[in-house]
Amino acid sequence: MAQIIGAITTSHIPAIGGAIAKGRQNEPYWQPFFDAYGRVHEWLAKVRPDTAIIIYNDHGLNFFLDKMPTFAVGAAPEYRHADEGWGLPVSRAFAGNPELSWHLIESLVADEFDVTTCQEMLVDHAFTVPMSLLWPGVESWPVKTIPITINTVQHPLPSPKRCFALGQAIGRALDSYESDCKVVIIGTGGLSHQLDGTRAGFINKPFDLMCIEKLVNDPAALTHYAIPELVELAGSQGVELLNLLAARGALTGQVAKVHGNYHVPISNTATGLLVLENRPRAPASRAA
Ligand code: DHB
Numbered sequence: 001m002a003q004i005i006g007a008i009t010t011s012h013i014p015a016i017g018g019a020i021a022k023g024r025q026n027e028p029y030w031q032p033f034f035d036a037y038g039r040v041h042e043w044l045a046k047v048r049p050d051t052a053i054i055i056y057n058d059h060g061l062n063f064f065l066d067k068m069p070t071f072a073v074g075a076a077p078e079y080r081h082a083d084e085g086w087g088l089p090v091s092r093a094f095a096g097n098p099e100l101s102w103h104l105i106e107s108l109v110a111d112e113f114d115v116t117t118c119q120e121m122l123v124d125h126a127f128t129v130p131m132s133l134l135w136p137g138v139e140s141w142p143v144k145t146i147p148i149t150i151n152t153v154q155h156p157l158p159s160p161k162r163c164f165a166l167g168q169a170i171g172r173a174l175d176s177y178e179s180d181c182k183v184v185i186i187g188t189g190g191l192s193h194q195l196d197g198t199r200a201g202f203i204n205k206p207f208d209l210m211c212i213e214k215l216v217n218d219p220a221a222l223t224h225y226a227i228p229e230l231v232e233l234a235g236s237q238g239v240e241l242l243n244l245l246a247a248r249g250a251l252t253g254q255v256a257k258v259h260g261n262y263h264v265p266i267s268n269t270a271t272g273l274l275v276l277e278n279r280p281r282a283p284a285s286r287a288a
């Protein structure tokens with residue numbers, strides 16, 4: 001059976017990949033950000049997932065404005081990165097898990113999520129930067145991967161309610177998967193940021209801190225926002241919160257916060273790190 005060991009929410013800002021490539025982790029600007037990942041590495045070394053489902057938004061590498069699926073699921077044996085123009089080194093390829101991908105797709109479509117299936121898929125910084133943050137300096141990636149993208153780029157965007165429900169459907173799909181595997185769900189992006197327009201540089205710390213708290217214990221509270229409200233509160237790119245909400249939705253057990261960190265800014269953006277452990281629920285007691 002698939003075991004969902006937990007979820008990690010993390011920033012995916014390209015500048016982080018640049019700092020890793022240049023070995024700047026211990027410089028004063030970067031140290032408080034990178035230091036927060038030590039606890040995540042300890043947790044990963046303890047729980048040892050073999051598959052990572054990465055929920056993120058593609059920023060124009062694999063999908064462009066001409067064809068933009070609301071939700072897409074990778075079903076490839078391997079995913080490659082490519083030069084996106086951020087000046088980052090191109091990551092080595094990531095192994096897929098096509099058997100689990102197809103199970104997810106079957107289950108999601110049966111659950112009325114009409115996802116786009118991708119048997120070829122390039123993965124962008126929102127996938128590669130988190131992988132480098134979570135498993136720094138490894139010779140080969142220790143997990144198989146499944147990319148799941150949510151459109152946070154071209155309006156109309158799916159609602160927070162729909163993205164949370166997608167996550168819950170991913171959780172149900174994993175619970176019904178018969179082969180043994182240990183899955184970590186990684187939601188990337190956010191928190192508040194706006195990269196363009198008159199509000200460029202906008203960050204909303206009180207809103208971010210509220211979101212972090214709700215992601216742990218009351219994610220349904222975040223499902224009531226309409227997209228225009230979310231843009232106003234979190235910034236035009238802060239809607240990447242949708243990825244984190246979907247990741248949280250996939251946790252089907254009892255959720256315990258193992259680690260959290262909020263750090264502003266990196267580049268133009270607020271960063272929110274959470275490690276949420278998914279503990280099995282006690283079996284329902286039988287009626288006498
Ligand atoms: C930045 C943030 C993002 O989410 C992104 O995809 C690219 C850049 C930034 O703050 O620089």
Ligand code: FE
Pocket residue numbers: 012059126189190237240
């Ligand atoms: Fe982004």
